[in-house]
Amino acid sequence: MRALIAAVLSASVALPAAALAKPSLREVQEIEDPLFAVAVAKEVSDHCDRISPRYLKGLGELRRLKARANELGYSDAEIRAYIDSDAEKARMRAKGEKLLAQNGVSYEQPETFCAYGRAEIEKKSAIGVLLRAK
Known part of the structure; x- marks a missing residue:
């Protein structure tokens, strides 16, 4: 009987530790989605000379996400x-390229x-x- 109680207690102690395991940050939508928006905005501003990034807004967003x-x-x-x-960089790039292509964006144009x-x-x-038209 004591062995059974000890087994149950040790299992219940181990369970919370497993339950507390954190998912990858890519799976935390409140982090992943805004980070993706920053990445896409940067890509757009890098390829369009008539649009600039809102640096302070982007930096503020990155600091907020880190916090x-x-x-x-x-x-x-x-x-x-x-x-x-x-x-993760490659995954984010592929995700961004897919979004841009779905919206008619071409690196050749x-x-x-x-x-x-x-x-x-x-x-x-x-x-x-995160962008500003010039």
Whole structure:
């Protein structure tokens, strides 16, 4: 009987630790989605000379995301590993290229970046608020 109680107690102690395991930051939508918006806005501003990034707004958003990730229990090292990961960068780039292509943006036609950026600015989307038409 004591062995059964000990087994149940040890299982109940181990369970919360497993339940507290954090998902990858890519799976935390309140971090991933705004970070993706910053990445797409940067790509648009890099390819359209008539649209500039709103640097302070973007920097503020990145600082807010870092603070929120810290609040969710992610260490600075975990956040840095996510941001610096080549695999995550490639995944984010592929996701961005897919979004842009779905919206008629072509790397061979820089003006398509401008049209997309202006449309996002007009909509005041998460991407658009990070951009400014020159």
